[in-house]
Amino acid sequence: MSFLSIPVLDYSLAQEPTKTHFLASLRHAIVNVGFFYLKNTPISPHVQARFVALGQALFDLPIERKLAVEMVHSRHFLGYSRLGAEITNLTQDFREQFDFGTELPPPSPDAPLYHNIKGPNQWPDESDIPGFRVALEEYLAEVSLLGDNFKRLIAEALDLPPTALDGFFDDPQQYKLKLIKYPPPESADSSPSHGSSDVQGVGPHKDSDFMTFLLQATPHTGLEVQNKAGQWISAPPIPDTLVVNIGRALEALTRGVCTATTHRVSLRPENFVDAQGNPLGPRFSFPVFQGICLDLSSDSLALKIPTHIADLVKDEKVKSDAEATFNSVFRGNIGQGTLIARITSHQDVGARWYPDLLAEALKGQKQQKQ
Ligand SMILES: O=C(O)CCC(=O)C(=O)O
Numbered sequence: 001m002s003f004l005s006i007p008v009l010d011y012s013l014a015q016e017p018t019k020t021h022f023l024a025s026l027r028h029a030i031v032n033v034g035f036f037y038l039k040n041t042p043i044s045p046h047v048q049a050r051f052v053a054l055g056q057a058l059f060d061l062p063i064e065r066k067l068a069v070e071m072v073h074s075r076h077f078l079g080y081s082r083l084g085a086e087i088t089n090l091t092q093d094f095r096e097q098f099d100f101g102t103e104l105p106p107p108s109p110d111a112p113l114y115h116n117i118k119g120p121n122q123w124p125d126e127s128d129i130p131g132f133r134v135a136l137e138e139y140l141a142e143v144s145l146l147g148d149n150f151k152r153l154i155a156e157a158l159d160l161p162p163t164a165l166d167g168f169f170d171d172p173q174q175y176k177l178k179l180i181k182y183p184p185p186e187s188a189d190s191s192p193s194h195g196s197s198d199v200q201g202v203g204p205h206k207d208s209d210f211m212t213f214l215l216q217a218t219p220h221t222g223l224e225v226q227n228k229a230g231q232w233i234s235a236p237p238i239p240d241t242l243v244v245n246i247g248r249a250l251e252a253l254t255r256g257v258c259t260a261t262t263h264r265v266s267l268r269p270e271n272f273v274d275a276q277g278n279p280l281g282p283r284f285s286f287p288v289f290q291g292i293c294l295d296l297s298s299d300s301l302a303l304k305i306p307t308h309i310a311d312l313v314k315d316e317k318v319k320s321d322a323e324a325t326f327n328s329v330f331r332g333n334i335g336q337g338t339l340i341a342r343i344t345s346h347q348d349v350g351a352r353w354y355p356d357l358l359a360e361a362l363k364g365q366k367q368q369k370q
């Protein structure tokens with residue numbers, strides 16, 4: 001049976017004496033759904049509230065202050081993307097966003113090209129938005145700790161030793177935090193990509209990472225998750241939860257036992273009003289993407305999943321509207337797959353810093369589509 005709802009897991013049960021129960025729900029969620037809500041997270045409410053307030057305010061800066069940190073200036077894909085700058089599933093998305101990450105030095109010049117995914121942030125001027133950097137780094141540090149704990153919980157949910165996944169991560173590991181603003185549909189209607197009422201906030205895709213921890217910061221509906229039969233299931237915000245999902249790296253690591261579930265955000269007008277029909281304004285969401293060691297390739301993914309766990313995956317044929325090109329790239333090398341996904345999403349960055357790889361990736365996409 002393909003899932004029709006998204007399970008809610010209670011993080012307060014993740015320790016003894018209730019841990020076995022938590023791990024059983026986690027196993028069901030990662031093998032059969034690929035998405036779950038997490039309640040009773042260890043994130044401090046005041047840290048989250050301060051980050052959300054400043055994260056929303058960041059979008060109110062004058063456009064020239066935002067363009068001062070535009071992503072095109074960064075070969076590390078960190079910085080500001082204006083409305084319509086991003087492409088998913090060969091179609092323009094309609095959202096404005098800032099990408100930040102764990103603060104890291106640029107890679108050495110002789111490192112593989114895909115190591116450029118990691119590097120320093122472009123921070124807005126402290127005087128433009130006082131306290132923003134501290135608030136973001138505090139929030140990111142707390143979610144990163146939660147992510148670190150999940151490495152072990154996922155291993156145990158798959159009946160592996162708790163440390164079985166530790167070797168697949170860098171130290172320090174890059175986590176990325178994206179701040180996203182989806183405009184209400186009046187402005188979305190003028191999006192060059194559609195003009196219809198079903199505008200793509202972000203198109204159908206699988207995340208590239210190990211796991212994603214998403215904070216839906218406003219009450220809008222619009223996030224939708226595709227079940228294995230291909231139906232779209234709504235994932236409305238549930239107060240005081242994070243939405244957690246599996247990315248392509250964890251899918252690759254488990255050879256498909258855990259599924260990176262396809263999802264999208266729809267900007268249909270009904271997603272921008274409350275139950276009484278009052279307008280809700282823009283939708284804000286803040287996903288944290290948990291990275292993994294970029295040098296992993298299919299040969300180095302030596303994880304042996306116990307047979308009784310692998311046998312839980314019954315419906316092998318998964319219908320997905322996400323782009324198929326990425327399936328083969330991710331089977332090769334995780335860093336290379338991630339770099340190609342970034343380049344095709346942010347083609348201005350690709351054209352400036354990786355022109356040859358962009359040309360090659362676009363050719364691949366075109367061939368796949370034919
Ligand atoms: O905005 C959301 O709720 C989801 C965003 C998302 O899926 C992504 O940026 O990868």
Ligand SMILES: [Fe+2]
Nearest residue numbers: 205206207263
């Ligand atoms: Fe996503």
